[in-house]
Amino acid sequence: MIFDFGYLTLVLALVLCAFGMAAGYWGGLLETKGTALAATVSRRVGPEGGPSTASWSHRLTESSFHSIYVVSVLVGIAAVILWYGLLTDQFQISYIWNSSERSLPAFYKFAAIWGGQAGSLLFWTLLLGLFSTAAALTFRDSQRTLMPYVNGTLLATLLFFLVLLVFSANPFQQIGVVPTDGRGLNPLLQNYWMVIHPVMLYLGWVGLSVPFAFAVAALMSKRLDRRWVRTVRRWTLIPWMFLSAGIIMGSQWAYMELGWGGYWAWDPVENASFLPWLTATAFLHSVIIQEQRGILKVWNVTLIWLTFTLVILGTFTTRSGILSSVHSFAQSPVGPYFLVFLAVTTIGFLLLLYQRMPFLQGENEIDSISSREGAFLANNWLFAGVAFVVLWGTFYPMFSEILTRERISVAAPWFNRVAGPLFLLLFVLMGVGPLMGWRRTGAKALRRQFTWPVAVALASVPFLLITSRNVFPVVGFSVCIFVAATIVQEFARGAFARMRSRGETAAAALWGLMRRNGRRYGGYVIHFGIVLIGVAIIGNEFYQSTTHVTLSAGQSVELSGYTLTYTGLGSEQKSNHTEVRANLVVSDTASGRFLGRIAPRRNIYDKTPDQPTSEVGLRMTPAEDVYVILNGWEGDGRSATFTVYVNPLTMWMWVGGLLVVFGTLVSVWPHPQAARAGREAASAFPEGARTGQAAA
Amino acid sequence: MWITLILTGLVGVAAVGYVVWPLFRRTPFAVSREREELADLLTRKEVALEAIRELEFDHRVGKIEDGDFERFNGILRRRAIRLIEHIEVHYGNGEATELQSGQLDETLEAEISGRRRVEEAGADEGGSGLREE
Structure with missing residues (x-):
């Protein structure tokens, strides 16, 4: 009885989700039309002559907010019912029979919700509902123009997963009899890392839907100024942190559980999590350029769309059975649904992008390649290059089967050989970028900035040659030392400056740096974590x-x-x-x-x-x-x-992973004295838009 | 079975009612073109001020040479002044009058020094303190 109710809540959620999506988009379109009309009317008859569409736009938008809340609650009820079934051994439910057993520890019974196809899709939908609700509550008032479309896009994604749950992967499907025991959870999943690692990955994947929804909203509303990129930066960093943590935890699981001596095998499922990480990392860097210089607008919306697409593609590959993997826990008829969704989002996004091209012109040009934006741009190309290589290698077995009728897989050495040099260049840029100033860094400044880091890296070479005659690890380690030296130099300069001007101790100065400008110095901590991961990889590889x-x-x-x-x-x-x-x-x-x-x-x-x-x-x-x-x-x-x-x-790989998480937290942590700028932008008319008054 | 249907019906009525309720409510619409334009201008002003602070910091730690600093600083300040002027003229308590360039320079300096004070003389680390959502 309770499980029928669980299924019906999903059906109800699906219906309301479809309605909310339509209400969101319709409300947004009316609002965009209304704003344009208002502009015309106010020019002719003054600001009081607002159009009547605005009221309906507001009502529809409100309804889409309510839809998000209700859908999240309904999906939450369904998830709680499935958890209840798992914890109380209700083996008449096919999913529970397949994923659990009486003697399974309660810890793993709880985690079994993401141990199989239908349960993990329900869990995914639940997380997406929670992220959507959080975004709706956070931006309800401050992003009124974008929110109807954001709601519409998030509800469209929720709708897709609800369609899967209702029509293809029903977690409450019953088998007609009540078996005495279940078939048990996949033994490989009975590991503590597997309890937390998928949750982290899902939080990362699902969370990246929010910046994608904002990109779609910015395109649809034609509000492609810098506000949307400022808004989504933190909402990209947090999922990125979860995704990074998920990847590292997955590596730890592979290291401890799979028992082949390593932690990363370039397996299709590992690559499925790594691909969106690459494009999301590129996006996090390139939005800074858009924010600072008003350029790369097309690139940024494309990158976040690619990230979202790769998330869906990754989910598709792990569930469709088109690529074999030790991780592919489920194969079912959901594949065609994913393909249709991918096709619809891709065609829809590209058409929208094409229509909005006139609004996406850059406001400036890059003054010089020898600048931070130049380094960031090169870093973006490299990230895109690595992503292409990984994508190609991952899907090569499928391509080869289509073209030659023979399934040929490329193994880890191929990935290492092709992606390795690109990663090395990325590491070099990770050191170079922070040493450059915005706009242009002249030759004298370049010398001043690079002298110490390069000298330290070169000084390390003789010592490294003692450990190995192989040139690759020596080059790799010296690049890591160069990057670490640049980070130390940045911290040292900042800290010395504080110590001089404020008389602080070294520890207080370092704390002050992190607290006052977490975005910059949190980023350096992340870079240092990545360097440690690089050191571990080189050590293991060579x-x-x-x-x-x-x-x-x-x-x-x-x-x-x-x-x-x-x-x-x-x-x-x-x-x-x-x-x-x-x-x-x-x-x-x-x-x-x-x-x-x-x-x-x-x-x-x-x-x-x-x-x-x-x-x-x-x-x-x-x-x-x-x-x-x-x-x-x-x-x-x-x-x-x-x-x-x-x-x-x-x-050092695990220590590096911890530093990546810590650095991200430093970056997103609110500034102690948040400037009134954000408050001004969020409120309708700040207490005197007069800027001089506000500053005083 | 009947209990399931009744329970689902009750939840369904409540959920549908909550979702469609805003459609039957008369509420004043909150979005105005002015508000959006002002929010956009304020964001652009904050970005411009942040860019000035970043440039000053980069210059102080030797990442930008003197000549480049003078040139870029001039460009950024002119941009910030244009934005401040626009905000002052269109949204500044209804005083739609052109401001003198001296006043604008003072306003810009006040903005920048205000940020320095807010960050407790944290100019050394190039912090901006701008809030992201």
């Missing part, structure tokens, strides 16, 4: 060592200065699986000093004993990880087979 070995109890293996001694096997029965654990002692080969114990294990799940999962054994230090996979054993554990890796610098 300095990793590995061995594959079978050991009897008491036997040892040596690798990169570590000795690992196998001491035996143990097992433990858990609620829905058996853990088989191999015990190894790690010691320093040279001195024989005891360093710790490592216990790689295999989890054999009761429901799927033929698909044991690997839980790696790990000893993590800032210098390197000793990473052990238990491949198998003989008898009761007299001997066991292991793959051992020594992964240098991997810890």
Whole structure:
């Protein structure tokens, strides 16, 4: 009964969503028409002669706001009902039967809502509803011209997902009988990172719908000034932060759970999350240029549309089955729906863009390539280049099958070889950009800015050559050192200036810098986090060592200065699986000093004993990880087979990820004394638009 | 089954009622062309002032040479003055009179120094303190 009600709430949400979308767009069109009319009328008869369309426009817009709130509540009710079913083992529901079991810990039962197709679509819709509500509440009064279209676009996206839920992937579908137990959650998903990682990715993906909706609204309302880009910057940064965190957590999951020694395999599903990250990062940089210089208007709306499209495309690839992946958790008939939605949004957006081209002319030109905007522009080209390479490589199996009837996949080495040099150039620009001023940086200034960072990077080369004769890691590390030096220089200059002028201590000056201009210095923290991630990637890519070995109890293996001694096997029965654990002692080969114990294990799940999962054994230090996979054993554990890796610098990837999140929070944190500018812009007529009075 | 239908009916009536309710309400419309134009002008003014502050900071830390600074500073200040003049003339308490250039320069300086004060002499870090939504 309750599940029928859950389904009917989704049907009701769909109907109201369609109505709200129409009301939003219609209200917006009437308002745009009304504003144009008002301009004509006020020129002829004065400001009092407003047109009658305005009242209807306002009513329709209000109705679209109400639709967003109601749809969010209805989808929320449906989600709560599904959670109730999962937590109380209602296996008559097909989704719950497929994704859960009685002995599954409650933690994973809760997370099972995003462990399968229909549940994850419902969860996605719920998050989109919450983001839409947050945007509607935030901008209800301050963006009256844009909001009807923003509401319309967000409701159109919600409508698409509700169509999927109602017609193709009903999470409340019943199977007619009540099975005694469920089939269980995919064992690979029974990991704590899988509880939080998809949520982060969804928050990132779904959140990027808001800036896209604003771009569409700016185009439709013809209000393509700088207001919309100022408005969406923070609303892009927050989803971007979630997406970054989701990608890093996914890497951590792959590192700990998939057991192949690495964290990133250029898998189609990994790429699906990385592609919108690339274009969103490019957008975050290029909107600064539009804000500062009034240029790149076409590029910016195109970038945010591409980001939205790549989000939908990524979701499509993981659910349609067109590309195989270890992550593809669901294959179902939703593929055609996604293709239609992609086609409609693409054609609609491009037509709208074409119509609005006259309103998208740049207000200025770039004065010099040797400027911050020049560096940002080059960075955008590179981001676009990397995105194209990743997109091409991801879909190459599909293209090759269409063209040659043979499915040919490109593997990680291809991605590394093609995208690697582009990433290196991006890193160089990450160091160069902040050293440039806006508009033009002359030769003398360039020398002054670059001397120390370049000198530090060059000084590091001889030391790096000691560690490797391979030129690629040496170049890579020296570029990372150059970027880190530029960031340190920027912080040092800012801090010294504060210490001189205000007599602050170094710590207070650094805190003041971050607090007073979080946008700039938060960005530098993010860059530093990216540098650390780069260091970890180079360390893993070029300095990793590995061995594959079978050991009897008491036997040892040596690798990169570590000795690992196998001491035996143990097992433990858990609620829905058996853990088989191999015990190894790690010691320093040279001195024989005891360093710790490592216990790689295999989890054999009761429901799927033929698909044991690997839980790696790990000893993590800032210098390197000793990473052990238990491949198998003989008898009761007299001997066991292991793959051992020594992964240098991997810890810095996770530290870098944390810094990216921290830097983003610094960037979006409200300034302590928010200028009255925003308040003025938000209020109808500020207390005296007279600027001199306001400043005093 | 009947309970499900009754419950759905009740929720449906409440939801539909809430959504269509604004269509039957007479409310004054809030959007005006003047308000939008003013908001746009204020944003452009803030961007121009922010650009001046960024330029000053870049010059102070040696990223912009003296000659370039003079040129770009002049361009940005003229732009800011034009915007302030426009706002003053069209929205400044109904005084639709042309302002003297000396007054505008004073106004601009007051705006910039006001920001410096607000940021507690934070000019060293080039902060703008402008609010994003």
